[in-house]
Amino acid sequence: MEKIIYYGHATLGIDVDGILSIIDPFFEGNPSTTVRAKDVAPKNLLITHGHGDHFGDTMEIYAEHKPKVISNAEIITYLQRKGFENTHAQHIGGSFDHGFAKVKFTLAVHGSRLEDGSDGGNPVGLLLTLPSGKKIYAAGDTGLFGDMRLIGEEGIDVALLPIGDNYTMGPDDALRAVKLLQPKIVIPIHYNTWPILAQDPYAWAERVSAETNTKPIVLAPGESLTL
Numbered sequence: 001m002e003k004i005i006y007y008g009h010a011t012l013g014i015d016v017d018g019i020l021s022i023i024d025p026f027f028e029g030n031p032s033t034t035v036r037a038k039d040v041a042p043k044n045l046l047i048t049h050g051h052g053d054h055f056g057d058t059m060e061i062y063a064e065h066k067p068k069v070i071s072n073a074e075i076i077t078y079l080q081r082k083g084f085e086n087t088h089a090q091h092i093g094g095s096f097d098h099g100f101a102k103v104k105f106t107l108a109v110h111g112s113r114l115e116d117g118s119d120g121g122n123p124v125g126l127l128l129t130l131p132s133g134k135k136i137y138a139a140g141d142t143g144l145f146g147d148m149r150l151i152g153e154e155g156i157d158v159a160l161l162p163i164g165d166n167y168t169m170g171p172d173d174a175l176r177a178v179k180l181l182q183p184k185i186v187i188p189i190h191y192n193t194w195p196i197l198a199q200d201p202y203a204w205a206e207r208v209s210a211e212t213n214t215k216p217i218v219l220a221p222g223e224s225l226t227l
Contacts, residue, residue, distance in 0.1 A: 001015070002016050002130050005223075006222070007221060009030050010048075011026045014128065015224075019044075022042040025056045025061055026052075033222070046070045048123060048140035048141065049111070050113055051115075072120075074120055075114070078118050104126070106137075106139075109145050125151075126138045135154055139159065149180040156183035158185045159214075161187075161189065163191045164192070168190055179211070186217070187217050
């Protein structure tokens with residue numbers, strides 16, 4: 001069984017036959033979730049960039065469970081200096097088969113500096129090819145960019161796109177992203193966590209339905225989609 005779990009904000013779980021991988025593990029201080037870092041036991045952590053609402057609880061979860069941490073080379077170097085041993089560095093355009101998925105790093109238009117001022121390298125999106133062959137594109141924090149069309153040529157089953165505006169794409173650009181990517185399903189993320197990210201995901205979903213052939217699915221925090 002393969003499923004996507006939406007924990008809230010931009011924190012996602014990918015469960016492949018009971019093996020849990022978490023993208024951007026932000027639980028403590030996340031007002032959109034009731035799940036705490038102590039409640040999860042992932043085998044893998046995937047970090048798209050260094051900002052606190054994405055790097056999140058990486059240190060605490062690693063101390064407890066020692067998952068493999070997958071991120072860009074700069075973040076992995078930062079973690080290795082802090083004693084992390086179970087790590088894997090990649091960079092934009094590169095892919096690697098981690099077992100639960102083949103993970104390819106894609107462009108993301110954003111920042112990545114860590115909270116202590118350390119270099120967080122370039123932000124990334126994630127293109128995951130699951131054992132079934134289904135492809136998930138988790139865009140991470142990003143603005144709209146034209147090469148989303150190239151990512152879409154991979155054949156996307158599910159796209160997870162930010163719609164919150166201010167720090168990332170807003171609803172208008174996220175709709176344009178859907179048109180470039182042409183995924184079978186799109187799930188909005190990174191909205192309503194704080195007032196500055198206030199959006200109506202259902203109104204956005206109606207626009208997606210009206211203007212594209214993509215099926216929008218709005219997941220409340222804690223809900224999941226079985227693929």
